[in-house]
Amino acid sequence: MNARPTQTDVAREAGVSRALVSMALTGTGRVAPQTRNRIRAAASRLGYARNLSAANLATSTSPVIGVILPYLRNPFFEDLVAVIGRNAEAAGLLPLLATASNEVDRERLTMRRFRELQVRGVITVSPAVPREELQDYGESLPLVVVGESGLGGLVDTVRLDEDAAATRLIGHLAGRGWSYIGYLYDDVFQRDRGLAGRRQALITAARRAGVELTVHRVEGGVADVVGRLCEDVRDRRTAIIGHNDLLATEIASAVRSHGLMVGTDVGVAGYDDTSLARRSQADLTSVGQSIAEQGEAAVGWIASRALDQEQPARHIATPPLLSVRSST
Structure with a gap:
C-alpha cells in the first residue's frame, strides 16, 4: 500500500465503493448525507487529503498520450496502436508507446515515468498490476484500461463483450x-x-x-x-x-x-x-474486437477527462465481429 492514503483506502475504511468516495469528497454526483459524512469521517481518520498536485497532472497540456502494452509480438496490439494513433493525430495528440512484458514492476515503472513526463493521459492494455493500483493511478492522471471492466473510481474501461x-x-x-x-x-x-x-x-x-x-x-x-x-x-x-x-x-x-x-x-x-x-x-x-470503436473511445476519454478529471468512470463493451473462414 502507498504511504499516502488513497481513495481506495478510504473506500475500504468506510465500507463503500471507490466511485462513491470520489463523488463524496469532490462534491460530484448524488451521495446521501449520512453516507457522505461516514466517508468524510473515514478520510479524516486515515489522514486522507486530496492530492492536488497529482490532480493537476490531469490538466496537463502535453500533446503526448502514454500507451502501455504487454508486448509487441501479437498483431492485435499492432492494429490497436494504429487505431489509437489515427485518433490521436485527429485530436492533435501523439502516442508514446512502451511495453512492460506482462511484468507488474515494469508496468509500475512505466506508469511512474509517464506521470513524470506529465503526459495528457495513459492508455494501458491488459495490465497485470492489481486493480486497486489502477484506481490509484486514475486519481493522478486520465487513465483508460483496455481489456478490463468495472474498475470504477476515475478509471475508464473498454473491452470486448x-x-x-x-x-x-x-x-x-x-x-x-x-x-x-x-x-x-x-x-x-x-x-x-x-x-x-x-x-x-x-x-x-x-x-x-x-x-x-x-x-x-x-x-x-x-x-x-x-x-x-x-x-x-x-x-x-x-x-x-x-x-x-x-x-x-x-x-x-x-x-x-x-x-x-x-x-x-x-x-x-x-x-x-x-x-x-x-x-x-x-x-x-x-x-x-471492434478495435476501431475501442481506440476511438480510449483517445476521446483521455481528451475529455483531461478537461474534467472528476467525471464518473465510463465503460463500454464492444460487440464481437465474427469472421467465418475455411478453418471451421
Missing part, C-alpha cells in the same frame, strides 16, 4: 457440427485478467449450446496438447479455439503436423481477427 463473443463463436461451431471443443491458452496470459472472463464465457456458451468444452493450459509445446485433443477426431467432431490468433495459428500448424486437415478433420478458431487470421495460408475463423 466476452459473453456475446462466446455465444457467437460457440453457436457457429455447434452449427457446423463440431461437438467437442478445446480452448487453449498459454503461460503468457497468466496475468491477463481477461482470461478468466473469456474462459467462463466460453464454458457458459458451450453448456447452453449442448456441446462439450474443455480448457487446456499450454505449458510446453502446442503440438502435445493438440495431439491429445486430436486422438479421437475419427469418433467425434473436434474444434480447437486459441485464446488469440497468434496461438490459433500455432494450433493450426500442429493439427497439420499430425497429418490432419484444418477445417475438415479439425476445426480451428481464434480471437482478434488480425492479419494472421486473414492470411490465405491460415484463413482462420476469428472473433474481431
Whole structure:
C-alpha cells in the first residue's frame, strides 16, 4: 500500500465503493448525507487529503498520450496502436508507446515515468498490476484500461463483450457440427485478467449450446496438447479455439503436423481477427474486437477527462465481429 492514503483506502475504511468516495469528497454526483459524512469521517481518520498536485497532472497540456502494452509480438496490439494513433493525430495528440512484458514492476515503472513526463493521459492494455493500483493511478492522471471492466473510481474501461463473443463463436461451431471443443491458452496470459472472463464465457456458451468444452493450459509445446485433443477426431467432431490468433495459428500448424486437415478433420478458431487470421495460408475463423470503436473511445476519454478529471468512470463493451473462414 502507498504511504499516502488513497481513495481506495478510504473506500475500504468506510465500507463503500471507490466511485462513491470520489463523488463524496469532490462534491460530484448524488451521495446521501449520512453516507457522505461516514466517508468524510473515514478520510479524516486515515489522514486522507486530496492530492492536488497529482490532480493537476490531469490538466496537463502535453500533446503526448502514454500507451502501455504487454508486448509487441501479437498483431492485435499492432492494429490497436494504429487505431489509437489515427485518433490521436485527429485530436492533435501523439502516442508514446512502451511495453512492460506482462511484468507488474515494469508496468509500475512505466506508469511512474509517464506521470513524470506529465503526459495528457495513459492508455494501458491488459495490465497485470492489481486493480486497486489502477484506481490509484486514475486519481493522478486520465487513465483508460483496455481489456478490463468495472474498475470504477476515475478509471475508464473498454473491452470486448466476452459473453456475446462466446455465444457467437460457440453457436457457429455447434452449427457446423463440431461437438467437442478445446480452448487453449498459454503461460503468457497468466496475468491477463481477461482470461478468466473469456474462459467462463466460453464454458457458459458451450453448456447452453449442448456441446462439450474443455480448457487446456499450454505449458510446453502446442503440438502435445493438440495431439491429445486430436486422438479421437475419427469418433467425434473436434474444434480447437486459441485464446488469440497468434496461438490459433500455432494450433493450426500442429493439427497439420499430425497429418490432419484444418477445417475438415479439425476445426480451428481464434480471437482478434488480425492479419494472421486473414492470411490465405491460415484463413482462420476469428472473433474481431471492434478495435476501431475501442481506440476511438480510449483517445476521446483521455481528451475529455483531461478537461474534467472528476467525471464518473465510463465503460463500454464492444460487440464481437465474427469472421467465418475455411478453418471451421
